[in-house]
Amino acid sequence: MSNPSTSATTPTPPSSGVGIVLGRLGIPPWLLKRPKLPSRNWLIFLSVTSTLTGCYIYDRLECKRIRSEYQEKVRFLAEEPLGSLDLPRKVVVYAAKWPGDDDWDRGMRYFRKYVKPILVAAAIDYDMIKGQRHGDITRRIAEEVQTHRREVLGIDKKPESVMPSPTDQSPEAVRRRELEGGLVIIGRPTFKEFMAGLKKGWSESIRKVDREEELAQLLADDGVFDEVELEVQKATLEGDDDEPIPTPSKLPSSVYSPFQQIAQQRSVPKHKFRAEELAETLDTPPNTITSLPPLLLVPFTNHLGFKQVPYMIWDFFNERSKVRAGSEAAYKLVMNHTRPFVVGPAPSESPVLADMPLITTNSDLDFDIAAEAFYKSSVGSLPSEIEKARTEYYKALPARLKASRDIARGVREHTKDELANPPPSEVELRAERMKKELRWKRDEEGWDVVRPDRPVEWDPRFMDALRIFIDPATEGRGETS
DSSP states (O other), X not given: OOOTTOOOOOOOOOOOHHHHHHHHTTOOGGGGSOOOOOOHHHHHHHHHHHHHHHHHHHHHHHHHHHHHHHHHHHHHHHHSOOOTTOOOOEEEEEEOOOTTOSOTTXXXXXXXXXXXXXXXXXXXXXXXXXXXXXXXXXHHHHHHHHHHHHHHTTSSOOOOOSSOOTTOOOHHHHHHHHHHSEEEEEHHHHHHHHHHHHHHHHHSOOSOOOHHHHHHHHHHTSOTTXXXXXXXXXXHHBOTTSOBOOOGGGSOTTSOOHHHHHHHHHHSOOOOOOOOOOOHHHHSOOSSOOOOOOEEEEOOOOOOSGGGHHHHHHHHHOHHHHHHHHHHHHHHHHHTEEEEOOOOSSOOOOOSSOSSOOOOOSOGGGTTGGGGGXXXXXXXXXXXXXXXXXXXXXXXXXXXXXXXXXHHTTSSOOOHHHHHSOOOOHHHHHXXXXXXXXXXXXXXXXXXXXXXXXXXXXXXGGTTTOEEEEOGGGTTTTOOO
């Protein structure tokens, strides 16, 4: 009788000759299985993923090819030898905050990713000037222009180095190097701020005015920190001899008191703003202005918000268009071919986030005007948001000020929460208010410059002072846009 643990095994079907050969060679037998098509869902998944992966890989390969192509075009400039005292060509890059974007550095990152590689390949140096809030570029340009006007008139003089070095250049050489460089403008908001700063610097007075001091004097007259008349509260403020706490007029002059300090602050005579007495002929805006380095206008659109997600997806798989646009712009600057600034019959106004066709002209003032249609719809409420924040702040200020004064005068003690988080003093509240008002005022002025319904600032004196970089291939064809 056979062992019950051993049972008859099912005989395996005889292998074919090919199977025996593959087995002897160590090739797994599953290769002999007939292939079959995947299921419907797998086919859809593989088709979509392979298509997207292919598009992404092709796009990135094209990006590398385009960037390498333009780098090779300008590399010969980097190989040219420089003298021991010569300096490379240098440009200045401006990038302002995009309306509605909390990331203010977005425009400069666009420059570093798409334009900078070509400039580096051509051995061109650069300085980057960023605007963290609306109006920063405008104020900087205006101050630089006014400083230049003062130096030309001999009012101010550039500081001379105590120990001159062989690398020091004469003012003429510095000026020549500036004109040989260029100014890179990233996007339409930067272009608006730049032009507004130019007009402000060449049209306004060159007298030095402390903006913070001017604002402080305006705020001092609104009576926000003025005290109401002190009413004697006998239940809490009377002493043992039924005498009320002394008023500021009854305090001796030798005794320090917060009342005395506040009274002295109110009695300080208001002085005029710091402004030098300049002859009216010197302070008059000039009829002609100094030539500026050529401008490189780089288009830039920043897509924000849920409605613009399709544009973001398209840009992700079509980054080669940005690489080509940035490389072409940098190539114009490197080759240093320019044309005069072109102005149409009248500066056009762009629509305020409206669904209406954009009318573009050959005027350089309409540079990248289509980008304003991509501003978030919420950017138009910026002035109302500032006014709302101002209203809420001044609504809560009297209670905070009263608590600070009561604690300083010993009227009451700190509460348990105030011991953990001491309330600000009156001096700190004044400084806080000054800082907030200064920021609100600057934001309002900056938004007034970049808002979509405001045209680019223009002055007829700019006509002979501004030039635009162009592609050498288009030079002489009459192209102006």
